[in-house]
Amino acid sequence: MPEVGALGRPGGADGRSGRVLLLGATGFVGRHVGTALERAGYEVLAVARHPRKTPASWRFHPMDLADAEPRALVELIDEAHPEAVVNAAGEVWSPTADRMRHSNQLLVERLLAALAAAGPRPRLVQLGSVHEYSPQPRGVWLTESSPEVPATGYGRSKLHGTRAVQQAVATGAADAVVLRLSNVIGAGTPRGSLLGQVATQLLEGTAEGRTAEVRVSPLRSSRDFVDAQDVARAVVAALRSPGAVGRVVNVASGASQPVRDMVDLLISISGRPARLVERPVTQSRSPTDTDWMAVEVSAARTVLGWQPRRTPRDMVQDLWRAAAEQRDGSVDR
Numbered sequence: 001m002p003e004v005g006a007l008g009r010p011g012g013a014d015g016r017s018g019r020v021l022l023l024g025a026t027g028f029v030g031r032h033v034g035t036a037l038e039r040a041g042y043e044v045l046a047v048a049r050h051p052r053k054t055p056a057s058w059r060f061h062p063m064d065l066a067d068a069e070p071r072a073l074v075e076l077i078d079e080a081h082p083e084a085v086v087n088a089a090g091e092v093w094s095p096t097a098d099r100m101r102h103s104n105q106l107l108v109e110r111l112l113a114a115l116a117a118a119g120p121r122p123r124l125v126q127l128g129s130v131h132e133y134s135p136q137p138r139g140v141w142l143t144e145s146s147p148e149v150p151a152t153g154y155g156r157s158k159l160h161g162t163r164a165v166q167q168a169v170a171t172g173a174a175d176a177v178v179l180r181l182s183n184v185i186g187a188g189t190p191r192g193s194l195l196g197q198v199a200t201q202l203l204e205g206t207a208e209g210r211t212a213e214v215r216v217s218p219l220r221s222s223r224d225f226v227d228a229q230d231v232a233r234a235v236v237a238a239l240r241s242p243g244a245v246g247r248v249v250n251v252a253s254g255a256s257q258p259v260r261d262m263v264d265l266l267i268s269i270s271g272r273p274a275r276l277v278e279r280p281v282t283q284s285r286s287p288t289d290t291d292w293m294a295v296e297v298s299a300a301r302t303v304l305g306w307q308p309r310r311t312p313r314d315m316v317q318d319l320w321r322a323a324a325e326q327r328d329g330s331v332d333r
Contacts, residue, residue: 017041020239021082021122023065023111024089026052028188029127029181029231033088034058036232042239045080048089065089066107073114077122084123084239087111090161092154092190100157108161116173123245124176125238128162130224130250130295131155132180138292142224144180144248144299162248169246177244179234182252182295185262185315186228187322195316198263199323202272211273218278219260221291224252227310228318237304244303252295253308265316270324 020037024030025046034044034054044058047065054060061076077085091103108126115124132155134147150156168174189196198214205212234251238244267274300306 018083019043019045019080021045021047021077021080021085023047023085023087025058025060026050026054027088028186028190029184029228030088031188032186032228032232033086033235036229036236037086040236042083042236045082047076065110066102068110070110070113073110074117077114077118077120081120082122084125085111085115086125086127086235086239088127090127090158092192097153097157100154101160104154104157105160105164108164112164112168112174116168121175123239124165124174125235126161126165126176126178127235128178128180128248129155129158130180130182130252130293132159132162136293141294141296142250143296144250166246166248175245177238177241177246178248179231179238179251180248181231182224182226182250182293184228184231185225185312185319187318188228189319189323194259195262195266195319196323198266199270199320202267202270202274203323203327205274206272211275213277214263214267214274215277215279216263218281219258219263221293222256222258223293224255224295225257225262225312225315226251226253226308227315230308230310233309234300234304234306237306241304247299247303249300249303250295250297251300251306252297253312254295254297256292256294257312262312262316265312266320269313269317269320 020042022034025034026048037044046054046058046060047063049064091100132150133142134149135151162178165176169176191200201214202212
């Protein structure tokens with residue numbers, strides 16, 4: 001088993017809140033969660049497949065969670081003795097159902113088995129998705145009691161993970177809470193997402209003073225977008241909320257934002273000359289598709305003491321600044 005490094009004592013005399021095992025720590029949401037955990041006084045033990053750059057204050061342990069020997073994760077939990085485990089690992093933009101099943105279902109099953117077999121009993125915070133619910137008609141907010149008939153393979157794979165966690169809690173095999181996230185936006189938003197694609201086209205298309213041609217699918221939908229920093233705060237709250245055990249809690253902005261407005265906002269914030277081109281639809285959409293989504297967050301306020309703070313402008317500004325900095329080596333304003 002790879003060396004974890006010299007681990008301090010969780011909740012010891014150094015005044016830290018305790019140690020958190022953060023799975024998927026180098027991913028988009030994982031990086032934001034790790035930052036929030038550290039700010040809240042936790043020691044971060046980061047676990048991911050690839051040793052991408054992480055803060056020097058984090059300890060890093062390389063592991064492919066879905067492919068590793070089951071005993072390896074048990075040994076890691078026993079050695080680290082974490083106060084909590086946050087599962088931010090998984091596939092979102094994968095084109096294949098097999099990869100999503102592998103990362104969003106098998107990984108969760110192995111994690112739960114490891115938690116049941118390990119000596120410590122840390123709190124598990126599983127990051128799920130509002131796409132586990134059935135699409136609702138315009139004007140109907142998603143709640144924790146909404147029907148669970150996902151319209152996509154991604155939603156189905158995430159729902160499998162959520163139900164596995166619920167079953168483990170029901171049988172006493174886990175102390176866990178599931179946070180169902182809406183569409184997360186912020187610094188490091190993946191290129192595979194719509195706004196990530198727009199940012200990439202703006203950066204690449206305006207080289208040498210050119211006007212970028214930003215090509216997108218028809219922008220006719222509205223979605224609930226939540227800021228990555230708000231999501232990270234919700235994770236910290238879930239670690240500390242005794243009443244969260246066994247609950248599924250939505251984490252979202254509580255509003256439906258037209259996707260066109262978000263794209264226009266990104267183009268405006270970039271300050272880059274651009275021409276927006278909506279590609280024609282080449283195939284009919286599934287009858288289960290919907291053009292509208294908003295998510296009720298009253299349970300998060302009650303159970304976690306959490307509510308969203310940041311605006312669409314905040315999250316899009318963070319997205320743009322990070323994308324421009326990564327490409328140009330300096331913050332592009």
